[in-house]
Amino acid sequence: MATWDTFVNVEFKDLQEDQEQITIIRDLTPGRGKYRSTYARVKLSKDSVRYPETVWIRLGKGQLIDTPCSMHIVEFIDVCSESQGRRD
């Protein structure tokens, strides 16, 4: 299993758990591919062993939550289908 991280735009206490959501996750496996990002449909849990994947949570300004969470990756999603609509 790889280790992942993801950014959330809410306070940690408000983390949406056990519901499918589409988010960007980053692969933290060391090497040239570290931090490669991908869209995925996932379920998150603050319980570090509820799901098979380990995921670290970062808040909107990059603050790391210092205890790991767990994640179930339902499916990876092609970047093009998720990137419609935008603003700068």
Added chain:
Amino acid sequence: MGYKYYKDNRAYIDALLATGDAVTVSQEVDWDLEMGAIVRRVCERKAPAPYFKRIKDYPDFEAIGAPIATYRRLAIAFGLDPATPIPEIASEYLARTSSTPVKPKVVDKKGAPCKEVILLEDDANLLSLPAPMVHDGDAGRYIGTWHVIVAKDLDTPLVNWGMYRQMLFNEKTMVGPVLPFSDMGKIFWNKYVPRNTPMPFATVINPDPLSAIAGCAPATLPEDQFTGMLMGEPIELVKCETNDLCVPAHAEIVIEGEVLPNVGIEEGPFGEYTGYRTSPREKRTVYRVKAITMRSKPIMAVSNMGVPTDEGQLLRSFSLALEMQRMLKDQGIPITGVYMLPESTHHLVVVGVKPIYANIATQIGQLVFGSKLGPWFHMVLVVDDQTDIYNKDEVIHALSTKCHPVTGIRVTEHGVGSPMNPFVSTDERRYGKAPKVVFDCLFPYSWPVSEVPVKVSFNSVYPKNIREKVLSNWHSYGFKE
């Protein structure tokens, strides 16, 4: 015959090493935070630029950090003595860029070192480049921190070079903000997006130093011609592999592709030039990569934005102030000079002026905030012609003694601002709005001469013969300095 300058980054690094303004780092460093941490500390200590010879996971690359993060290195980039004072570097910049635009020269691929390695299709893989993880907590590896992005208007020959941060998303994708009031933003949002047409781009990593300076400058003419003015002769460009854009032939790495209209990927947070991670994580502009070309043993560039002073802060302050000076003089305002403090992360500009009529400070504020330079700063401090604008002690003294807390501070609401402003509200940040303020550090024009306070300093209250006597006897009094 051009001015003295460095045709490529390698000759520039040699010059920095020769004067002690760069150091060679021979031990292996990790692209994952270690390089960034070194460069950050270099910026905060104004230390020499680190020239990294060995990068973990990327044995075929080298890297240079903080390439122009000090005025010494800026002077060297202009071919000047590293000890050249700031006003003299400014004069050199203004003299070179007041001449006739110099059109670039397109050279054959054989004469272009940036074509020594050409990677197309699947081989053009962004993960093959040592993009640094600059700060812990950034949203990704930022491949574009010291670079120019080349783009072209859809309807005219207008070419733009600009420095817009780019985050590596995956093998073929980069993402970053292209703010609508920026030069590339105006081209992209005004022309390509409404027609749903991809915009060709070329990201030029580690060009020669003068091209990078031109990319940072708010120039009013195409930056390839502006670079030629800085060089005093045409810059050599070469055509891209997959589009019609031309890029500096002596650059280290070139990434070619298309900017996609009407799509966005979440980007940020990122440690920004203000010294904070501020701008929200939002869907930003997407770059799809088609080709990578580079020199053999290419040299990556690592700029590390954060608390002062990095090269973005220094160069942006330098060129914003001088373009402002040019604009104010063109308008006939009797200014004595303009200096933007890099320590203010190019938010505060000091304007020296001969106060020959009332409300001249307000007029200066309206002109500079209303110009295309306006979105990038929000504080204008106007001092008189007796104040040395480059001397922070004198400027702080003028601010704290001459600026009336009620009548001397003029606030303008509803200005255009950057979403990276740390102090603005969430709404202002989201829509690029910011208030502006003028600090009028001039005694009111209406005061009679008898009422104007007299400055008490060595230079202002002693007769000339006394000052000359004191100066000539200074050492004999027993003072060493």
